Amino acid sequence: MKKTLLYILLVAGIYSCKDVVNEVPDTPFGTTPYSIHYLGSTLPPARLSSDNPLTKEGVQLGRMLFYDPILSADSTQSCASCHNQAHAFTDNGLRFSEGVRGTTGKRNSMPIFNLMWHLDGFFWDGRSDILRHQALVPIEDPTEMDETIGNVLAKLSSSSVYQTEFKKAFNTSTIDEELLGKALEQFMLSIVSGNSKYDRVKQGLESFTDQETVGEIIFNSEAITLNNEQNPNKPANYGADCFHCHGTGNGLFMRREFLSNGLSSNGDLGRGGVNGTAEDNFKFKTPSLRNVEKTAPYMHDGRFNTLEEVVQFYLSDMNATSAVNTNDAPNLHALKDSIYLSPDHKAALVSFLKTLTDEELLTKEEYSNPF
Amino acid sequence: MKNTFYIILGLLAIGFTSCTEDDVINPALEANSASIDFTVNHTVGTQNFTAGTAYSVGANGNATFSRFAYLLGSFYLIAEDGSTVTIDSQYAHIEAHSGKTTFSLVDIPYGTYKSMGFSIGLDSAINHGNPNQYNTDHPLSSINNSLHWGWLAGYIFTAIEGKDVDADESIIFHLAGAKNKTNVSLAANFTHGETGSAVILEYDIAEVFTSPNNFSFTNDGRSTHSISDPVSTKLFANMADVFTLTSAASK
Numbered sequence: 001m002k003k004t005l006l007y008i009l010l011v012a013g014i015y016s017c018k019d020v021v022n023e024v025p026d027t028p029f030g031t032t033p034y035s036i037h038y039l040g041s042t043l044p045p046a047r048l049s050s051d052n053p054l055t056k057e058g059v060q061l062g063r064m065l066f067y068d069p070i071l072s073a074d075s076t077q078s079c080a081s082c083h084n085q086a087h088a089f090t091d092n093g094l095r096f097s098e099g100v101r102g103t104t105g106k107r108n109s110m111p112i113f114n115l116m117w118h119l120d121g122f123f124w125d126g127r128s129d130i131l132r133h134q135a136l137v138p139i140e141d142p143t144e145m146d147e148t149i150g151n152v153l154a155k156l157s158s159s160s161v162y163q164t165e166f167k168k169a170f171n172t173s174t175i176d177e178e179l180l181g182k183a184l185e186q187f188m189l190s191i192v193s194g195n196s197k198y199d200r201v202k203q204g205l206e207s208f209t210d211q212e213t214v215g216e217i218i219f220n221s222e223a224i225t226l227n228n229e230q231n232p233n234k235p236a237n238y239g240a241d242c243f244h245c246h247g248t249g250n251g252l253f254m255r256r257e258f259l260s261n262g263l264s265s266n267g268d269l270g271r272g273g274v275n276g277t278a279e280d281n282f283k284f285k286t287p288s289l290r291n292v293e294k295t296a297p298y299m300h301d302g303r304f305n306t307l308e309e310v311v312q313f314y315l316s317d318m319n320a321t322s323a324v325n326t327n328d329a330p331n332l333h334a335l336k337d338s339i340y341l342s343p344d345h346k347a348a349l350v351s352f353l354k355t356l357t358d359e360e361l362l363t364k365e366e367y368s369n370p371f
Numbered sequence: 372m373k374n375t376f377y378i379i380l381g382l383l384a385i386g387f388t389s390c391t392e393d394d395v396i397n398p399a400l401e402a403n404s405a406s407i408d409f410t411v412n413h414t415v416g417t418q419n420f421t422a423g424t425a426y427s428v429g430a431n432g433n434a435t436f437s438r439f440a441y442l443l444g445s446f447y448l449i450a451e452d453g454s455t456v457t458i459d460s461q462y463a464h465i466e467a468h469s470g471k472t473t474f475s476l477v478d479i480p481y482g483t484y485k486s487m488g489f490s491i492g493l494d495s496a497i498n499h500g501n502p503n504q505y506n507t508d509h510p511l512s513s514i515n516n517s518l519h520w521g522w523l524a525g526y527i528f529t530a531i532e533g534k535d536v537d538a539d540e541s542i543i544f545h546l547a548g549a550k551n552k553t554n555v556s557l558a559a560n561f562t563h564g565e566t567g568s569a570v571i572l573e574y575d576i577a578e579v580f581t582s583p584n585n586f587s588f589t590n591d592g593r594s595t596h597s598i599s600d601p602v603s604t605k606l607f608a609n610m611a612d613v614f615t616l617t618s619a620a621s622k
Contacts, residue, residue: 044503044512117507117514220521222596249502249519256514279423279437330437330532330543333445 029171031055036116036192037367042202042251043194046116050131052182052188057169060370064165065180067369070155071285072100072145078371079138079184082109084207086362089113089191089290095302099144108267108302111295113193113361114288118257124284124300127274131188132181149177156180191367194251197355208355213354218345219243222334229340240314240341240349241334246289253289254354258282263313265323266301282323293357307350315339315346395496404478412617413439413467414579422468425536429580430587434542436533439467439576442510442518442526444489444497445554451483462493464510464518467574474510483562487570487619491610492528492552499549503551520547528552529610531579535588542588546606548598553610559619571617577585578613579606 034054048054065071066079082097083089091097091111096104107124115122122130126133138144139152156162156175169186170179200206206368208216221239228234245261246253258271260283272281284300298304304313317338319326324337341349361367413420414427425433445467446458447458456479463474492498493511500515511526513519518527528551531544561568584605595602 044514045506047506047508084561119507119514180458243521245517247513247517247521248523250513251503253513254514255517257517325539327541328534330534330541333541333543 022359031057031169034059034186034190036190042199043114043192044117044250044252048116049130049191049268052185054186055169056209057165058186059190061162061165061169062185062190063367063370064162064185064352066187067371070159071139071147071152073147073151074100076100077145079135082138083112085364085367086110086294088193088294088358088361090295095297095298097144098143100146101142103143105141105143106266107300108297110285110287111291112188113191113358114252114290115191116189117250118254118256120258121285121335125270125274126258126285130185132178132185135181135184135188136177141296147179153180155175191361193358193361195360196290196358199358201355209351209353213356214345215348215350215355218341218349219352220248223339226338226340238340239345240311240339242289242314242349244334245286245331246340255286257286258283259286259331260322260329261299261314262318262322262324262326262329262335263299263303264321266303268301270300279328289353291358291361293354294362307353308346311349313345315341343364378443398423403563405563405565406475406477407465407479407563407568408475408603408622409473409568409572411465411467411472411572411574413472413574413576414576414604418428420467420576426577428577428586430585430590431537431580432534433536434533434588435536436531436576437468438530438532440492440516441465441490441491441529442475442516443486443491444493445552447488448479448482448484449486449488451485454483456480456482462510464516465574467576479563479568481564483560484619486556486558487559488556490553490554491613492547493526493549494552495549498552502526520545525549529557529579531621535593538588538593540588540593543596544594544602544606545596546603547596548603551598551603553607555611555614557614557616559616561619562621564610564621566618566622568621573615573617574613575615576613579609582612584609 006351032055034056036054069078069081070074071078077100082091083090087093091109095108096106097109098104102174109126115131120126122131122134129139136149139147139149153175162175166175166179167173169183172179197206201208218239219238219242221237221241222235223241224234245259247255247257259281263282265282270283270284272278290309296305298307298310304310314335315338318332322332322336326332385454415426418426420439422437422439423435425435428434443463446461448456448458450456458476458479465474467474497511502511502519505512507515511514518530519525520527525547527545527547529546531542531546533542534540535542559570584607586609591605592602597603
């Protein structure tokens with residue numbers, strides 16, 4: 001009974017603060033506030049930038065731009081070409097995305113959802129501090145859209161449709177770089193994933209299977225090394241130690257810090273390549289595990305094709321192959337040696353990860369191609 | 372039956388809606404209150420602390436710290452007349468490694484104060500409350516502070532990560548558990564008026580590994596994630612005197 005009461009209180013706590021996260025003190029130019037509702041989800045409230053409040057008109061404009069190949073040099077690619085809604089806005093299972101010139105980049109296309117909770121930069125290396133800046137980078141990247149912002153602005157300015165849409169969203173038909181970035185930012189911020197089976201279970205609306213329940217325990221439990229598996233004093237519940245970096249507490253299954261996860265080097269310095277700090281070499285953004293079933297392949301360079309491969313990597317001995325000295329990385333303290341997990345527990349962990357898939361995100365019309 | 376459940380849930384939800392900080396401010400105090408701005412200087416013995424620099428701590432040779440983060444709560448002030456001003460629902464998230472070492476307590480009533488106190492860590496209700504009630508810029512936002520373990524375990528009160536350089540081994544101490552909340556009391560003597568006040572504290576990281584327990588990475592361990600194992604018990608016992616007050620004065 002006590003447990004039931006605690007659970008009800010926790011659920012009530014979840015329900016208390018989530019009706020509107022988009023705080024819009026004054027909606028400008030007669031625009032309509034765009035309210036993001038995730039009542040009852042496990043996500044925290046977010047504080048959005050006051051200089052670009054989400055409006056229905058701004059989000060709609062951003063959605064048009066996101067799906068319009070007008071942003072690319074030869075009008076063949078839009079943002080959505082490499083960020084497909086059906087794959088949680090990643091690139092259709094591809095390891096590296098192909099740009100308009102037929103060349104590929106060196107990193108795996110990142111998912112786009114719950115970006116309003118990202119506090120420390122965008123891209124795998126965090127090189128864009130805010131989302132509106134990030135949004136413009138692929139336009140000029142020669143391995144992606146290979147266009148100039150100037151050309152894009154000229155193309156948009158000659159379009160009566162976009163002149164009208166910018167006027168509605170920003171009260172001006174003078175289309176500039178800042179407004180282009182802000183419109184794309186608004187659309188991307190509006191994309192929220194918080195209706196997975198995991199969320200519904202936490203709200204008491206569904207139940208985990210027995211296998212998923214075991215998987216959740218493994219996700220949230222400390223790891224033990226292979227050498228200790230026979231130890232009679234080993235803890236009753238031991239697991240894969242996922243939660244330290246992909247914590248469930250914030251409902252986002254990520255951390256804000258850039259971290260090394262013990263991968264071997266492919267020459268990509270990651271965060272250290274941006275800030276020039278040797279300690280940050282080979283560190284990358286710690287991504288959310290929400291929708292991870294749909295975002296294959298995995299890691300910054302897409303080196304693993306399946307979740308089973310990912311789990312096996314985390315169980316392996318990283319000491320000899322890690323790009324960083326594992327002894328320099330406290331977050332690898334429990335992971336660096338071979339970890340024991342039975343085949344059943346591996347399968348249970350993967351089954352739990354699949355409860356993070358949010359079908360609503362993958363199909364919601366508001367996020368889909370408006371054309 | 373299902374409807375009844377949701378009605379009960381709804382009523383409980385209404386009872387839980389006091390999520391904004393504004394709700395806890397007593398309007399009567401606002402006219403005669405001002406902020407106290409805190410700065411925490413981190414040292415290792417007599418040296419100033421810098422992340423990545425090697426220091427000798429406890430029974431150890433060289434240790435570096437890449438992360439040294441903690442949460443403060445349960446603030447209070449004791450006035451000249453002995454009365455206590457408790458400061459509810461205000462918290463601080465400090466990161467010695469990143470330089471996030473300042474915070475403010477707002478709406479503190481004017482007065483002459485002879486001491487102050489706070490806790491390293493959180494009381495049980497807050498520790499086990501919903502971490503997702505806080506905006507992402509709040510000290511207790513779990514995405515902001517990366518100090519939350521999950522709903523049942525609550526918050527990490529102090530996270531110490533780095534390296535035992537001599538042994539070439541990483542160290543990671545995640546110290547948690549409401550029962551381990553550490554109370555700090557500091558003598559002060561200052562008059563707080565309309566200009567607000569400034570308080571400078573010092574946190575000696577060496578104390579965590581020194582007094583009363585001389586902590587050895589080799590013998591005691593290089594990691595803990597438990598609220599009551601010998602490692603966390605030893606380190607928590609050393610926490611009580613890590614803070615000293617450098618100065619407190621009106622601005």
